[in-house]
Amino acid sequence: MLRTYTCIICPNGCEITAKLENGEICDIEGALCPRGKEYVTQELTDPRRNIATSVLLEGGQLPLVSVRLSGPIPKDRIFDVMNAIRPLRLKAPVHVGQVALPNVLGLGVDVLVTKEVAVL
Amino acid sequence: MKCENKDVVIVGGGPAGLAAAVKLHQLGVRDILVVEREKQPGGILRQCIHDGFGLTRFGETLSGPEYAQRFLSQAQQLGIEIVPDTTVLQVSGDRLVTTASRDGLAQYKAGAVVLAMGCRERTRGALAIPGERPTGVFTAGVAQAYMNLYNTMVGKRVVILGSGDIGLIMARRMTLEGAQVLGVYEIQPYANGLPRNIEQCLNDYHIPLHLSHTVTEIHGNARLTGVTVSAVDERCRPIPGTEERIDCDTLILSVGLLPENELSLDAGVLLDPRTRGAVVDQYMQTSVPGIFAAGNVLHVHDVVDFVSLEAEHLAEGVARYLAEGGLPRCESCVRAGAGVGHVLPHTVSGAEDVTLSLRVRTPMKNCVLEVRQDGRTVKKMKMRKALPAEMIQVPLKAEDLQEGADLEVSVQC
Numbered sequence: 001m002l003r004t005y006t007c008i009i010c011p012n013g014c015e016i017t018a019k020l021e022n023g024e025i026c027d028i029e030g031a032l033c034p035r036g037k038e039y040v041t042q043e044l045t046d047p048r049r050n051i052a053t054s055v056l057l058e059g060g061q062l063p064l065v066s067v068r069l070s071g072p073i074p075k076d077r078i079f080d081v082m083n084a085i086r087p088l089r090l091k092a093p094v095h096v097g098q099v100a101l102p103n104v105l106g107l108g109v110d111v112l113v114t115k116e117v118a119v120l
Numbered sequence: 121m122k123c124e125n126k127d128v129v130i131v132g133g134g135p136a137g138l139a140a141a142v143k144l145h146q147l148g149v150r151d152i153l154v155v156e157r158e159k160q161p162g163g164i165l166r167q168c169i170h171d172g173f174g175l176t177r178f179g180e181t182l183s184g185p186e187y188a189q190r191f192l193s194q195a196q197q198l199g200i201e202i203v204p205d206t207t208v209l210q211v212s213g214d215r216l217v218t219t220a221s222r223d224g225l226a227q228y229k230a231g232a233v234v235l236a237m238g239c240r241e242r243t244r245g246a247l248a249i250p251g252e253r254p255t256g257v258f259t260a261g262v263a264q265a266y267m268n269l270y271n272t273m274v275g276k277r278v279v280i281l282g283s284g285d286i287g288l289i290m291a292r293r294m295t296l297e298g299a300q301v302l303g304v305y306e307i308q309p310y311a312n313g314l315p316r317n318i319e320q321c322l323n324d325y326h327i328p329l330h331l332s333h334t335v336t337e338i339h340g341n342a343r344l345t346g347v348t349v350s351a352v353d354e355r356c357r358p359i360p361g362t363e364e365r366i367d368c369d370t371l372i373l374s375v376g377l378l379p380e381n382e383l384s385l386d387a388g389v390l391l392d393p394r395t396r397g398a399v400v401d402q403y404m405q406t407s408v409p410g411i412f413a414a415g416n417v418l419h420v421h422d423v424v425d426f427v428s429l430e431a432e433h434l435a436e437g438v439a440r441y442l443a444e445g446g447l448p449r450c451e452s453c454v455r456a457g458a459g460v461g462h463v464l465p466h467t468v469s470g471a472e473d474v475t476l477s478l479r480v481r482t483p484m485k486n487c488v489l490e491v492r493q494d495g496r497t498v499k500k501m502k503m504r505k506a507l508p509a510e511m512i513q514v515p516l517k518a519e520d521l522q523e524g525a526d527l528e529v530s531v532q533c
Contacts, residue, residue, distance in 0.1 A: 006319040010175045011423045013315035052170045063271040066169035115185035
């Protein structure tokens, strides 16, 4: 079976054609770098994404601060993780890299602050 | 009014301005002023909270605010002067920069001026979509600012017109926040955004992309109640009989970015009608000596890493201009040949290495990029695909070039 993938690892966005047999890649073409094959393998077995959102902030120069995950999570857990992040509240000041929530839902990744926001 | 001398005044504290400032300092230029109109430097990256920035420049994937912070922290460590909440009112051809802030007017006589104002979004007015004028119609960047900076959700049932990257990013962002994104409508027969954004922002969330479609009417009195979409023919004209009414409370426009060059025009800087940015030589110097431009004010980029790299390259030109009192003449024109929409820089010296940045007019597969000078092939590259959404960079070596002859770049199947 032939399947095409658009690699999302970098802005090149390689269009990769993979020949699959019993869920295994037997031939692959179109990737400019080895990460393309890793991406297709990951997509076949356990598709993952990183997500970014915001958390409410008290006493800061902005009403909210941006966060992202320290690593990708299974695609089908995206909305669960959004729901776990939504009730969070932080107090200003906050700093880039600060852990807003460790090991979210036991998935082994942290929710990290991505912006410096000073006290109002 | 106070008037100070500065070696370099940088107009704009976004990714281009910050990268230029840091690089200039590293090259020994110390008397630098960055003027930023917002309260915080960082430019548009402050609201681009998604990740995927920095792979080329830093070798890792960062969110927009983190990417900006890398340069901002460096600038702060180096003691570079950044004045926020200050607007540049005018840049004159002899490099007198006039600014306004709460402290009043100020003027700076600059040895060199760096234009780094970025770009603006094309609006509904520019498209002339017929219909009512209700609230609920936003450009993608404005919706992004509402959500990511001001904690305000813009709507619940959303239609997106245009497949630019910011619109795609916002399709995902609004879906994550509970909105229903009904579809993305693109007038061209191909997507305008990067393929990876189509994949991870639309396909991941089962948001349909309708190519060769556009919005032909806007409905609603106070708030948007719906839009009419129509299929278009190969000349982008709506096809009668294909109209479909979609109920929605929000229309997001992601229909192109325009370099913001009002100040440049005032200074007498010549613009390229295709890029709508300045005409520059290979040192990023505009038609006005001592005034330089880089980043989205010069031509709209798809990846911020290339904005930073371009601004760092600009800084080398500025430092050399200040040290040597001028730059080598660039008399060979670079022309966009078959298949190429535009190419920068507009002129080269032919005596030094140079990197060309270009975009193709239409999507192509298995094509050949060729740079020719005086009937001779300077460079030939095979490409599996070339998309208008992706800027192509072509490094050329000095030893392959000659002085005094024009270059032409083509991309053909």
